[in-house]
Amino acid sequence: xxxxxxxxxxxxxxxxxxxSTGLESLIDDFYAxxxxxxxxxxxxxxxxxxxxxxxxxYFNAIMGKDITVGIFTGDNIYSAxxxxxxxxxxxxxxxxxxxxxxxxxxxxGGVPMFDTTGGDxxxxxxxxxxxxxxxxxxxxxxxxxxxxxxxxxxxxxxYGMGMQALENKDxxxxxxxxxxxxxxxxxxxxxxxxxxxxxxxxxxxxxxxxAAGARETSLQGISRAIASGNEIxxxxxxxxxxxxxxxxxxxxxxxxxxYRGLNNEGGNAHVENNIDGNVVDLQGNAxxxxxxxxxxRAASVNWLDSANPNGKIWCMSNVLQDKVGALMMANNVxxxxxxxxRTINGVKTIPGRDAGxxxxxxxxxxxxxxxxxxxxxxxxxxxxxxxGDCYLLDLKHIWMxxxxxxxxxxxxxxxxxxxxxxxxxxxSRQELRTDGYIFHTKIVNIADDA
Numbered sequence: 001x002x003x004x005x006x007x008x009x010x011x012x013x014x015x016x017x018x019x020s021t022g023l024e025s026l027i028d029d030f031y032a033x034x035x036x037x038x039x040x041x042x043x044x045x046x047x048x049x050x051x052x053x054x055x056x057x058y059f060n061a062i063m064g065k066d067i068t069v070g071i072f073t074g075d076n077i078y079s080a081x082x083x084x085x086x087x088x089x090x091x092x093x094x095x096x097x098x099x100x101x102x103x104x105x106x107x108x109g110g111v112p113m114f115d116t117t118g119g120d121x122x123x124x125x126x127x128x129x130x131x132x133x134x135x136x137x138x139x140x141x142x143x144x145x146x147x148x149x150x151x152x153x154x155x156x157x158x159y160g161m162g163m164q165a166l167e168n169k170d171x172x173x174x175x176x177x178x179x180x181x182x183x184x185x186x187x188x189x190x191x192x193x194x195x196x197x198x199x200x201x202x203x204x205x206x207x208x209x210x211a212a213g214a215r216e217t218s219l220q221g222i223s224r225a226i227a228s229g230n231e232i233x234x235x236x237x238x239x240x241x242x243x244x245x246x247x248x249x250x251x252x253x254x255x256x257x258x259y260r261g262l263n264n265e266g267g268n269a270h271v272e273n274n275i276d277g278n279v280v281d282l283q284g285n286a287x288x289x290x291x292x293x294x295x296x297r298a299a300s301v302n303w304l305d306s307a308n309p310n311g312k313i314w315c316m317s318n319v320l321q322d323k324v325g326a327l328m329m330a331n332n333v334x335x336x337x338x339x340x341x342r343t344i345n346g347v348k349t350i351p352g353r354d355a356g357x358x359x360x361x362x363x364x365x366x367x368x369x370x371x372x373x374x375x376x377x378x379x380x381x382x383x384x385x386x387x388g389d390c391y392l393l394d395l396k397h398i399w400m401x402x403x404x405x406x407x408x409x410x411x412x413x414x415x416x417x418x419x420x421x422x423x424x425x426x427x428s429r430q431e432l433r434t435d436g437y438i439f440h441t442k443i444v445n446i447a448d449d450a
Contacts, residue, residue, distance in 0.1 A: 002029065065167075065174045067181055072382050075187035076370040077222075077315050078194060081432070082395050086403035090147045091435045095259070095274050098139040101125060107137045146255040148248075148433045150403045151219055155186050158421040161412060179408075179424075186406065186426050192372045193219035194432050195315075197389055198227055198444070199239035202251065216250060220432045222315075223389055224248045225398065226277030226440040229260045229270035234281065236445060248434075278441035286447045287320070287387065289327050295392050295441040296363050302438045303394060309338075314367040315391040317374035319384065319449055321360060321367055336361040365392070387446040397436035403429035 002025055003016030016022040099105050101124045103114035113128040113136060129135050159178060166172040202224070206214030227246040234241050243261035244252035252261060259275035278298035280291055303312075316324070325335045338361040359366040373388035375381075405428060412422040434440075 073188045074371050075191040078191040080368050082399040086401045096142045098141045150429045150431045155426045195372045196221040198223040199236040225434045228276035228279045277437045280443045282445045299441040309364045311395045312365045317388040320387045385449045390443040392441045394439040397439045398434045401433040
């Protein structure tokens with residue numbers, strides 16, 4: 001398709017077809033006639049009436065003031081987690097029952113009431129007490145304290161003061177558009193941080209020396225918060241898991257180490273306990289619906305309202321959610337959908353109302369899809385084959401604890417900065433916190449898709 005541009009009585013006319021195809025022809029003909037090369041459309045030289053190539057000026061392409069997002073950005077799971085105001089640093093957790101009714105637990109005056117030389121056994125409530133008789137020694141509820149300190153989370157950036165001065169006067173981007181992109185980057189970074197896999201190391205710093213490696217920085221990952229000591233010694237993505245990697249909020253020196261790490265007595269192997277999260281390790285095998293059911297059974301039996309899906313979510317990558325849908329179709333079962341809404345306490349289903357967000361679900365629990373679960377940092381794109389980890393979370397027992405919300409700080413006094421740029425910092429103080437571990441399950445070591 002072709003046409004002409006001509007002037008009649010000082011008015012410009014075009015014979016090109018008024019369509020998108022006609023517009024493409026007009027643009028191509030315009031640049032070819034004016035600049036002799038299609039390369040001029042991007043950054044080539046322009047003559048401006050000068051015939052000699054050496055005398056041509058520089059061609060300034062008009063790009064517009066807006067920035068087009070050509071990258072993946074996501075904060076779905078970070079947004080889905082409930083936010084609570086920080087009012088104390090630690091949590092106090094009952095990690096065992098006062099008694100499980102075992103014979104070894106019953107004493108009177110410090111003397112065992114039952115012979116357990118042949119092995120411990122269950123005796124039950126009131127064992128060893130006759131009517132109107134003597135009772136056993138008192139039981140005590142075992143409680144321990146766990147520190148979960150907040151983290152400082154700054155994201156600094158600069159913006160040229162000359163760029164600000166040129167805004168609305170030349171072809172420069174809009175300051176607000178730039179700041180919006182940085183703000184989206186902040187949420188994306190928070191999301192990537194809490195979705196870091198267990199094998200991804202937690203950064204540390206001591207006395208402003210990164211190499212010293214003492215105090216942990218950056219947001220805690222969900223995979224570590226609900227990890228298990230049973231993962232010690234396993235290999236994920238070529239990395240061997242250590243005791244410090246499964247112990248959140250301080251690693252091997254943290255309050256969780258005595259429960260998640262190796263036993264202190266003689267360096268014995270880890271003994272599974274109630275501070276461990278539930279882990280379904282596929283050991284590099286393909287995922288099946290039975291694995292999702294295992295994850296559901298492991299967590300749901302501990303929920304106080306096990307029949308109620310409110311406040312529970314599945315967290316999956318887009319590849320894994322597609323795989324689960326395909327598995328269900330192969331069994332002539334469609335992936336369920338539920339309507340959900342985001343509240344200050346997280347995601348909950350709304351029975352009987354077509355309102356909120358329509359989400360896929362499994363066992364009536366909504367699925368939150370997030371590309372940061374299968375993000376490929378080598379290509380800086382969401383992978384189309386990586387499954388990533390899968391989480392089943394009870395939002396009553398895992399949340400973002402916020403000491404200060406996200407704030408924007410800026411300063412442009414060049415007498416102080418000696419830089420012709422506005423200095424900016426986005427800053428919040430928060431941390432991923434949990435006060436119960438057996439309420440959650442994670443599925444790890446899932447084979448990538450073909």
